[in-house]
Amino acid sequence: MAKVVVTGTSRGIGYELVQWLAAGGHSVLALSRNPGPVEALGLEQVTSLTFDITDPGASVQAAAWVQANWGKAGVLVHNAGSLVNKPFRETRVDDFEAVYRVNVFGVATLTRALLPVLDPAGHVLAVSSMGGIQGSAKFPGLAAYSSSKGAVITLTELLAEEYKETGPAFNALALGAVQTEMLEEAFPGYQAPVTAPEMAAYIGQFALTGHALYNGKVLQVSRSTP
Numbered sequence: 001m002a003k004v005v006v007t008g009t010s011r012g013i014g015y016e017l018v019q020w021l022a023a024g025g026h027s028v029l030a031l032s033r034n035p036g037p038v039e040a041l042g043l044e045q046v047t048s049l050t051f052d053i054t055d056p057g058a059s060v061q062a063a064a065w066v067q068a069n070w071g072k073a074g075v076l077v078h079n080a081g082s083l084v085n086k087p088f089r090e091t092r093v094d095d096f097e098a099v100y101r102v103n104v105f106g107v108a109t110l111t112r113a114l115l116p117v118l119d120p121a122g123h124v125l126a127v128s129s130m131g132g133i134q135g136s137a138k139f140p141g142l143a144a145y146s147s148s149k150g151a152v153i154t155l156t157e158l159l160a161e162e163y164k165e166t167g168p169a170f171n172a173l174a175l176g177a178v179q180t181e182m183l184e185e186a187f188p189g190y191q192a193p194v195t196a197p198e199m200a201a202y203i204g205q206f207a208l209t210g211h212a213l214y215n216g217k218v219l220q221v222s223r224s225t226p
Contacts, residue, residue: 002208003027003070005062005114007053007106008080010034012180013127016200017079022046024204027070031062032080053080053106059113066117074119075207078107078126078152085141085186096144103148108155120167123211126156127203128172130222136174137224149174153218160216169211173203176222193223 004021008014009030015037018030022043030038031051038048049065051058066073082102084095111124118124130136132149139146153172160170177183177192178199184190202221210219 001025001027002074003029003066003072004075004077004207005029005031005066005073006077006079007031007051007110009048010037012182013178013196013200013203014079016197017077017204018046019043020197020200020204026208029062029065029070029073031058053110054101056109056113059106059110062110063113063117066114070117072117072119072122073114074122076111076114076118076122076124077203077207078110078124079203080106081127081182083142083145083182083186085145087141088143091144099144099148100151103145104151104155107152111159115168118168122168123207124156124159124168124170125203125207125210126152126170126172128153128156128174128218130174130176130220130224133174133218133220136220156218157216164215169215171206171210171214171216172218173206174218174220174222175199176220176224 004026006014006017009018010032018028018038021028022045028046030048033052035048035050082099084099129149131142131146132153156170156172178194179192180196
């Protein structure tokens with residue numbers, strides 16, 4: 001059974017992913033600013049820690065927990081995300097910084113902290129977005145969000161190259177619309193074609209097995225074209 005670290009677990013895909021992994025017998029370290037929802041599940045093999053991905057010290061503490069309790073983790077899933085839906089002319093540097101601190105800088109910081117306690121044969125999976133895919137359909141108001149998701153895709157490719165001789169593997173999934181609380185907040189009333197449990201199951205399976213065939217790849221997970 002795998003030992004999996006997941007960020008952004010208080011709701012949406014991350015919350016469902018924790019349950020999917022636990023149901024498969026895997027051990028999970030659930031990292032979120034609000035650990036309450038996962039704690040309330042009462043899952044024996046799941047530990048939920050208060051975690052702010054924008055705080056470098058929190059990443060160090062997460063690595064220390066892994067070392068003390070597991071020795072090594074096999075999988076890291078970067079699921080935490082921040083979204084601002086605002087016309088570009090109304091955005092400020094603070095808006096971009098807030099999104100990038102979670103979606104890009106936080107991913108880099110937590111990865112760096114956990115690398116010493118990640119199994120070299122393991123897998124680092126970034127949950128990105130179709131909005132970050134060059135040539136895909138774009139939506140007004142998502143300049144900060146979609147550009148940050150493009151950045152994390154490129155970061156994933158770079159890390160896969162840098163660690164291709166030693167491991168772990170690095171991949172990214174570019175998701176289309178999924179019915180989550182974050183989507184509802186950004187686009188009230190919009191109904192996505194995929195539910196959070198459905199996407200969590202796909203992400204969980206790929207996180208556990210995808211690195212057997214993929215490294216440095218970005219897979220588009222969407223029913224829409226382009």
